[in-house]
Amino acid sequence: MASDEDAKDDGYTAPELADSRWLHHAEAFASTSFWSVARRLPAIVRESVGIAWTASKRDTVAAIGLNLVGGVMTTLGLLATAGVLRELFAAGPTPDKVRAAMPALIVAALATAAKGGLTIAAGWAQARMAPQINFAIEIRLFEATTAVELGAFDDAGFAEDMDRARERGMAEAASLVDSTVNLVTGAVGVVATATAVTVIEPLLLPCLILASLPSAITAVRVARREYVTLLSRITRRRRLWMLANLMANRLTAAEVRTYQMRGFLLGEYRRIMHSETGALLSLVRTQTGTRLAGAVFSGGAAFALYAALGGLLLAGNIPLAAAATALIALQQARMSQYTAIYAANMLYEDALYYGDYRAFLDRAENHLPKPGGTPVEGFDEIRLDDVSLRYPDTDAPAVDGVSMTLRRGQVIALVGENGSGKSSLAKLIAGLYEPAEGVIRWDGVSITDLDRASLARHVAVTTQDWWKFPFTAEQNILIGRHDRTGDGGPSITDAARSAAAHDMIEKLPFGYETLLDRAFKKGHDLSGGQWQRLVSARAFYRDAALLICDEPSSALDARAEHAIFQQLRADPARTIVLITHRLANVRHADHIYVLHEGRVVQHGGHDALMDQGGLYRELFELQASGYRASV
Known part of the structure; x- marks a missing residue:
C-alpha cells in the first residue's frame, strides 16, 4: 500500500504523485477472502466472454464449445x-478377456483421439482471439484518449489512470479471455472426471473436491498480494522511469553533461531502486511462505484422498478394476484441477488489472465534450464576456474576468510577462477549454452550444x-x-514557402520524404528554428479562419521571422491571435491586450498604449533600449 514511507528512499523525500484515489480499492482487495473471489468469478467470466464475443463470435463459440465437447470425450x-x-481383470482365458x-478399447481410443483433435481445434480458435481482442481494446482506449477534452489532462488523476490502463490494464484483456477459456477447459476436465468418478465410486467425489481447496486458496492469496504490491509500487516505478529517461535520452544528454548531473541522477536512481528492490524481495518472501503453506496442505489433502481409495479397496467396497480406473481418473482430475486453479488465479489477477482499464474508460467518459451542437460555418465576430479559467489544484485563476472582441480579418496581440495568462486565454479563444465562468460567443452563439468538431475545423494553433x-x-x-479533399486550400509546398521552410526542406537528404526522427533508420533531425518553421507551415496548410500563434518566432532567425510575419498579415480574411514577447512584432496589430x-490591464493600439504609459510602455521601452546605441 502506498504511504508516506513509499515516497522516502534512504532519506530522500520524493514528490508524491497527485491524486491517490485509485489506491482506495487496494485495501478492499487486500481483505478479499477466497469465497469473495469465488463469488466474483461468474461476473468476471461473463465480462470476459462479452469481450471475446465482441471481438469474434465464431472463435468464441469454437473455443468454448469444442472444450465442452472435449469434456464429454474425457x-x-x-x-x-x-x-x-473390468474385462481384463475378469476370470477366464486371456485371449477371451482381450476379445x-x-x-471398449476401441471406444476409449476413439474418445482419446477425438479429445486430442478437439483440444487442438479449440487452441486454434483461442489463439485467434488474442490479436482480435488486442485490436478492439487498443482502439477503444485511444478513441477515448484522443476524444477527451484538453482539460482532462489537467485532472491530477487522469494521467495516473491512463498510465495504469496502458501499462497493463489494456494488455490484460486478451489474457483475461485466455484465462477464461483455460478455466473452462480445466473446469470441464474436472466435471468430466468427477462424472466418471461418481459412476465408478460416489464416495471419492467429496474427497476430490476437498483435495483442490488448499491449492485454490493459495493461488488467490498470491494473486491478491502481488496486485496490492504492484499498486504500492506504481509511484516509485514512475519516478524510476522518469530518471531513466533523463539518463538515457539524446535530448537530455547535453545538459546532463554540461551541468555534470550524472552523479546526482545516479544517486537518485540508486536510492529509489533500493526501496524498489526491497519491496520486490519482500513480495518474493511473502509469496514463497504462502506457497509453502499451500503445498503442505495440498499434500495432506492428496494423502487423505489416496488413503480413502486404499480403505475402500481393503474393505472390498469397490472391485480392483474400478479402483484402477478411479486412480487414472483421479490423476486426470488433478491435472484438470491444476489447470482450473491456475486459470482462476490468472483470471482474478487479470480482472484486477483489466478493471483499471475499465475504470479509465469510465473516467474518460466524464471528460468527453458535449455531443451535437450548432454547426460552425465560419465567423465574423468572436466575443469573450468576463471569461475565467482555473486549472485544478491552483489557487489563482489563469484567466480572470477577461472580455474582448475579435473580428474577421483582425490581428489581435496578447502581451504580458511570463505567467500572465496569455497562452491560457488563447486556448479559451481556440475552444480547447470551456470557460469556468463567463461566456465565449461565435457570432452570438455560445461556444458550449456549438459543434466542437466543426468549430475546430476553423481554428489553427501553433504552440x-x-x-x-x-x-x-x-x-x-x-x-x-x-x-483535405481538394477544397482549394494551399498545397504543401505553398504552405512550406509561406513559413520560409521550403528551401530548408529541399536541402534535407530526401527532401519532403525525409523522416524527421533519428530513432529510425535514415532518420534526420532539425534545429529548433527549423522545427518551428515546419510547425508554422502546418498551420498555414490548415488554412483556418482563426490562426492562433503562440510565440511563433521564438526560435527563428531574423530573416525567417520577417518572412513568417509577412505571411501572417497576407490574408485579409484571416483572424490572427498573436502571442509574442518581441513587442516590435505587435506594433501593427489592430488591437493589443496587455x-x-x-486580467486585462490595458488594451488598444500601439500608439495609444504608448501614450497611456503603464505596463505595455514599460515592456516596450525595455526591449527597445537593447537596440539603441549606447552613449
Whole structure:
C-alpha cells in the first residue's frame, strides 16, 4: 500500500504523485477472502466472454464449445477405460478377456483421439482471439484518449489512470479471455472426471473436491498480494522511469553533461531502486511462505484422498478394476484441477488489472465534450464576456474576468510577462477549454452550444511547446489538414514557402520524404528554428479562419521571422491571435491586450498604449533600449 514511507528512499523525500484515489480499492482487495473471489468469478467470466464475443463470435463459440465437447470425450474415454479394465481383470482365458475388452478399447481410443483433435481445434480458435481482442481494446482506449477534452489532462488523476490502463490494464484483456477459456477447459476436465468418478465410486467425489481447496486458496492469496504490491509500487516505478529517461535520452544528454548531473541522477536512481528492490524481495518472501503453506496442505489433502481409495479397496467396497480406473481418473482430475486453479488465479489477477482499464474508460467518459451542437460555418465576430479559467489544484485563476472582441480579418496581440495568462486565454479563444465562468460567443452563439468538431475545423494553433512528430517532413505539414479533399486550400509546398521552410526542406537528404526522427533508420533531425518553421507551415496548410500563434518566432532567425510575419498579415480574411514577447512584432496589430496575473490591464493600439504609459510602455521601452546605441 502506498504511504508516506513509499515516497522516502534512504532519506530522500520524493514528490508524491497527485491524486491517490485509485489506491482506495487496494485495501478492499487486500481483505478479499477466497469465497469473495469465488463469488466474483461468474461476473468476471461473463465480462470476459462479452469481450471475446465482441471481438469474434465464431472463435468464441469454437473455443468454448469444442472444450465442452472435449469434456464429454474425457468422460466417455474414462468409462470405456473402466470397461476395458473390468474385462481384463475378469476370470477366464486371456485371449477371451482381450476379445471381450476390444469394443471398449476401441471406444476409449476413439474418445482419446477425438479429445486430442478437439483440444487442438479449440487452441486454434483461442489463439485467434488474442490479436482480435488486442485490436478492439487498443482502439477503444485511444478513441477515448484522443476524444477527451484538453482539460482532462489537467485532472491530477487522469494521467495516473491512463498510465495504469496502458501499462497493463489494456494488455490484460486478451489474457483475461485466455484465462477464461483455460478455466473452462480445466473446469470441464474436472466435471468430466468427477462424472466418471461418481459412476465408478460416489464416495471419492467429496474427497476430490476437498483435495483442490488448499491449492485454490493459495493461488488467490498470491494473486491478491502481488496486485496490492504492484499498486504500492506504481509511484516509485514512475519516478524510476522518469530518471531513466533523463539518463538515457539524446535530448537530455547535453545538459546532463554540461551541468555534470550524472552523479546526482545516479544517486537518485540508486536510492529509489533500493526501496524498489526491497519491496520486490519482500513480495518474493511473502509469496514463497504462502506457497509453502499451500503445498503442505495440498499434500495432506492428496494423502487423505489416496488413503480413502486404499480403505475402500481393503474393505472390498469397490472391485480392483474400478479402483484402477478411479486412480487414472483421479490423476486426470488433478491435472484438470491444476489447470482450473491456475486459470482462476490468472483470471482474478487479470480482472484486477483489466478493471483499471475499465475504470479509465469510465473516467474518460466524464471528460468527453458535449455531443451535437450548432454547426460552425465560419465567423465574423468572436466575443469573450468576463471569461475565467482555473486549472485544478491552483489557487489563482489563469484567466480572470477577461472580455474582448475579435473580428474577421483582425490581428489581435496578447502581451504580458511570463505567467500572465496569455497562452491560457488563447486556448479559451481556440475552444480547447470551456470557460469556468463567463461566456465565449461565435457570432452570438455560445461556444458550449456549438459543434466542437466543426468549430475546430476553423481554428489553427501553433504552440510554443510543439511536438516533434516522427513523420516525414511532408507528413508533418499534411497533418495540419490530413483529410483535405481538394477544397482549394494551399498545397504543401505553398504552405512550406509561406513559413520560409521550403528551401530548408529541399536541402534535407530526401527532401519532403525525409523522416524527421533519428530513432529510425535514415532518420534526420532539425534545429529548433527549423522545427518551428515546419510547425508554422502546418498551420498555414490548415488554412483556418482563426490562426492562433503562440510565440511563433521564438526560435527563428531574423530573416525567417520577417518572412513568417509577412505571411501572417497576407490574408485579409484571416483572424490572427498573436502571442509574442518581441513587442516590435505587435506594433501593427489592430488591437493589443496587455495581461497581468490573468486580467486585462490595458488594451488598444500601439500608439495609444504608448501614450497611456503603464505596463505595455514599460515592456516596450525595455526591449527597445537593447537596440539603441549606447552613449
